[in-house]
Amino acid sequence: MAAKITVHWLEDSRAQRILWLLEELGLDYEVKRYSRDPKTLLAPKELADVHPLGKSPVVTIVEDGKTLTLAESGAIVEFIVERYGSNLSIPASSSDMQARADYLYWLHWAEGSGMLPLMFSIVFAQLPKQGPWLAKPLLNGVSYGAMSQFVLPRLKENFRFIEQSLAGKDYFAGGKLTGADIMMSFIAEGLESSPLPNDKYPNIFRWYNSMLERTAYKKALEKGGKNDLGRFTR
Incomplete structure (x- = not known):
């Protein structure tokens, strides 16, 4: 069944990339949509009824009468690829040790080293907006200092690393589309809406634009929607 x-x-x-994954694998799925609070930009309380942390993405999978609820993008991608679509992985049995290592590295780098400075950029952009009115001058100063001295240098370091890693490559691992590319797509979206000059990263955008042209990516956009990450930092 x-x-x-x-x-x-x-x-x-980050839920949008899960739709892309499922489209690439040709799997049937349903989408239950949730909207953010327009003021706080936080997820609605209804998501906490699905998973205790109340965040997205979360998937529920019913198979042979058993129901699984799984959160965390990396865990979802790894689980679904291993169970339903091994063609999007570099398996442990692969004779290409480097390809296997690259696959695991970028699959996990996306939510580890990759997301941290992007999350900080959102936190410090929102800090003056969400804080008390009387504290806004102080919060603006804190935000500016943190961004200029800590966040932006880390963002530049990360994207310089990705740019160098994609030199002469069409994919992140093994010369083919894998779950690593799907995980890294959100990082590219973060770059697109970041204060960094996009024209300094031609390899990243060459790769990213090729992902945008994939049929499965376009189908996923029709079922979900394009992310507007700029709303968190504007």
Whole structure:
């Protein structure tokens, strides 16, 4: 019996890449949509009914009468690829040790080293907006100092590293599309909406634009929607 997959999709979130993954694998799925609070930009309380942390993406999978609820982008991608679509992985049995290592590295780098400075850029952009009115001058100063001295240098370091890693390559691992590319797509979206000059990263955008042209990516956009990550930093 085929698995019944439901993606709990939150606007402007990492959930969109899960839809892309499922489209690449040709799997049937349902999308349950959630909207952010327009003031705080936080996820709605209803998501906490699905998973205790109340964040997205979350998937529920019903298979052979058993229901699994799984959160965290990396865990979702790794689980679904291993269970339903090994063609998007570099398996442990691969004779290409470097390809296997690259696959695991970028699959996990995206949510580890990659997301940290992007999250800090959102936190410090929102700090003056969400804080008390009387404290805004102080919070603006704190935000500016943190961004200029800590966040922007880390962002530049990260994207310089990705740019160098993609030199002469069409994919992150093994010369083919894998879950690593799907995980890294959100990092490229973060660069697109960051204060960094995009024209300094031609390799990243060459790769990213080729992902945008994939049929599965376009189908996923139709079922979910394009992320507007700039709303967190504007």
